Amino acid sequence: MVTITKEHFSIKQICESGQCFRLVKLEETEEVKTTERMQEKKEKYSLTAFGRYLEIEQSQNEISFDCTPEEFEQIWKDYFDLDEDYGRIMGLIDEADDYLLRAASYGSGIRILRQDVWEMVISFIISQQNNIRRIRKCIDLLCSRYGEEKQTGDGKKYYDFPRPEALANASLEDLYACGLGYRSRYIHDTAVSVLKGEVSLEALNEMKHDEAKAELLKLCGVGVKVAECVCLFGLHKTESFPIDTHIDKVLQQRYPEGFPFEKYKGYEGTLQQYIFYYDLMGEK
DNA sequence: CATCAGGCGAGAC
DNA sequence: GTCTCGCCTGAT
Numbered sequence: 491m492v493t494i495t496k497e498h499f500s501i502k503q504i505c506e507s508g509q510c511f512r513l514v515k516l517e518e519t520e521e522v523k524t525t526e527r528m529q530e531k532k533e534k535y536s537l538t539a540f541g542r543y544l545e546i547e548q549s550q551n552e553i554s555f556d557c558t559p560e561e562f563e564q565i566w567k568d569y570f571d572l573d574e575d576y577g578r579i580m581g582l583i584d585e586a587d588d589y590l591l592r593a594a595s596y597g598s599g600i601r602i603l604r605q606d607v608w609e610m611v612i613s614f615i616i617s618q619q620n621n622i623r624r625i626r627k628c629i630d631l632l633c634s635r636y637g638e639e640k641q642t643g644d645g646k647k648y649y650d651f652p653r654p655e656a657l658a659n660a661s662l663e664d665l666y667a668c669g670l671g672y673r674s675r676y677i678h679d680t681a682v683s684v685l686k687g688e689v690s691l692e693a694l695n696e697m698k699h700d701e702a703k704a705e706l707l708k709l710c711g712v713g714v715k716v717a718e719c720v721c722l723f724g725l726h727k728t729e730s731f732p733i734d735t736h737i738d739k740v741l742q743q744r745y746p747e748g749f750p751f752e753k754y755k756g757y758e759g760t761l762q763q764y765i766f767y768y769d770l771m772g773e774k
Numbered sequence: 775c776a777t778c779a780g781g782c783g784a785g786a787c
Numbered sequence: 788g789t790c791t792c793g794c795c796t797g798a799t
Contacts (some may be wrong), residue, residue: 508780513785522776614780615782617780617781618779618780618781618782619779619780619781620779620780620781620783621778621779621780622779622780623779624779625779625780646780672782676782676783679775710782710783711781711783712782713781713782713783714781714782715780715781715782715783716780716781717781733778733780734780734781735779735780735781736777736780737780764785766780771782
């Protein structure tokens with residue numbers, strides 16, 4: 491077990507922000523009173539990533555990871571982008587931009603996770619014209635049917651994310667049965683492309699944002715929006731700025747003169763997440 | 775019953 | 788290049 495205290499880290503907000511579909515809430519327990527009037531709420535989450543299973547518990551700024559210090563240092567510290575100072579990024583926001591300040595304040599615990607590229611490609615193909623609840627369901631089904639079955643130290647079963655080969659070999663009929671609908675063909679064709687090496691996901695890390703985006707656009711079912719999401723969450727290119735229906739609406743309503751991208755070079759994607767989350771979850 | 779959910783491909787022009 | 792249209796599916 492590794493316990494840290496960290497500012498600008500809310501596992502709840504990261505989960506709700508819909509960038510990682512295999513981070514799920516397990517339970518909520520009302521803890522014994524730690525002070526006279528405040529009841530401390532502990533929230534427990536599970537995460538499956540990079541072939542590993544991790545349980546995480548958070549009470550305010552204290553976060554506990556159920557893993558060894560070595561695994562935390564090697565894997566999760568990087569995964570949760572713990573070396574980045576999100577307070578500094580929020581400090582870049584124009585003090586005259588009330589809306590952006592409110593959005594960042596509302597979602598101040600969000601971090602841009604460093605996730606697996608292949609998993610992001612498939613996950614965000616599934617995300618199109620879809621809601622988070624159903625995206626999770628589709629991905630769970632894909633994992634349990636096409637992912638390798640594994641076990642934790644204490645014997646808990648979980649499934650790895652399916653490899654390209656497994657999805658390339660799946661029949662369209664079976665993919666439809668995972669509730670993927672018309673995205674089934676996209677998943678299949680993309681898996682074949684990656685398996686054949688028509689698009690090399692490994693090579694994307696060495697590329698600039700625009701170059702990586704152009705490569706991703708070669709994949710069937712990957713348009714501009716999905717490509718930007720893969721760049722942001724799978725390649726950690728934080729200059730990526732995915733525009734979906736929420737962001738598009740906000741840009742029109744709040745930034746009719748245009749969003750000041752030049753002002754936030756290199757951090758557009760991080761700010762996009764604050765805006766997205768605020769529009770999705772925030773009160774009117 | 776219609777509409778919507780973090781779009782995209784195909785075809786028309 | 789830009790525009791329109793149809794699309795699986797489950798929730799409301």
